[in-house]
Amino acid sequence: MLINDNLEQVAIATYGLTKIFERNIAVNEVDLQIKQGEVYGLIGPNGAGKTTLIRMLATAEEPTKGEIYLNGDRLLRDNSNPHLKQYLGYLPDDFPLYDDLNVIDYLDYFARLYKLSKPLRKQRLQEVLEIVNLDNKRNSPIATLSRGMKQRLSLARTIIHNPIILLLDEPVSGLDPIARLEFRQAIKLLQEAGMTILISSHVLSDLAELCTSIGIMELGCLVESSSLQNLYQRFSKQQIFISTLAQQDKLEQELNNASLVKYWEKRGEGQYLTHFTGNLEDVAQLLQQLIKVGIPIHNFHCEKEDLETIFLNLGHKQTS
Structure with a gap:
């Protein structure tokens, strides 16, 4: 299989990535490359394979066949390369929150799971609260937060270990326009910090504002993948x-x-x-x-x- 000579400049690369569930092909021979620092939007109808693709990239799903590379190193689902998984921050569309905890205790719990040292943990907690604009809610019970605040808290949890690749599956689903705006502002801060972000969404106006490149999936296939500028030039x-x-x-x-x-x-x-x-x-x-x-x-x-x-x-x- 031919590997891109500039793979070290590519944050995410897949080759022939395929997932089959009981004879149903959810993801079909996907070749994808996302450059470092890009915000890549993944769009397509329900059932197109977006979530399955993201889950394989996050090692939450085992590919039927194909290869995944992160920053030039092959990603495996076993324990042979745990350092690669430290690169990843994954926010699924249904991640539960612990309503009986307050905001700071919730984030501190995940920081401890990632084994951040106490000084680093304190610094990182403050940083992520500022990124998602929840510093004024640090001592609030999660149960009292609005839906938009809870989603931003989920984002803070996802980036607590300072990953360099962020995978977001329908993060603004069900949010009102103001909550979507606040979430976009947080994503822009992460983009400016140089993080590579893959985000799937049905809210295409948000993706048009955020993304540098777009991939379109249909029936498990990646039917289009290009920069947003190139997409507009060819099809708009x-x-x-x-x-x-x-x-x-x-x-x-x-x-x-x-x-x-x-x-x-x-x-x-x-x-x-x-x-x-x-x-x-x-x-x-x-x-x-x-x-x-x-x-x-x-x-x-x-x-x-x-x-x-x-x-x-x-x-x-x-x-x-």
Whole structure:
């Protein structure tokens, strides 16, 4: 099997990674590479294999076949390389909390499990509380925390041993917008500190804001894996939103005659969405032409299709 020559610069690499449950293929021959310091978003419908893939990376699930490498060293589920597991922080989507403990005692318990020395333990407890913005809740019983606070506490527990690779499985599931924002802020701090983060989520707007690269899974296969920038360049169509005060028939005629307008649709009275294949100069020329023929334009702006639209379009292509 050919191994990347720059594997030492790759935090996570898998080759032919496969998991079969009673003849059902949950993960199918996945080749994945995530560079050090990246935030990699894993998206796909329920049953696509995201959780199984993350569990294998976290050594919580034994692969049927295939290989996993962390920072260039092969990861095995046995006890032959325990130092590699120290690299990992794993937050599953259903990790239980101990409601009868307070925040600081809960974190101290896990710090002791990781055998952090007392001076380091005290320092690390303070650091993770500040990262997740729970320092003011250090003495609060866990049972009194909101759902968002509990999820940030789970993140603090996951990073208490200062891992360099973080695996997060649906960490914002069920959180309200404010709680998601607070969780994103914590992830950004970890990203700035140089941690490599793999995160799966159905909230694609969060991933678009956080991630440097995206992987899309369908039926156990990794059907797309690239930088977010590259994904937008290849798959995100340019849209122009146009609103006019009058002369809708003339506007529609101009859109029909514009060779770079792939198609358009009416979104309301005097409101149109066009899919445009030209560059910025072409956009400016289209606006100039509409004004030249006397159409009273009062709104004209461009934007690219978002990550959710790209995902839905790619999913349709895979199933059609």
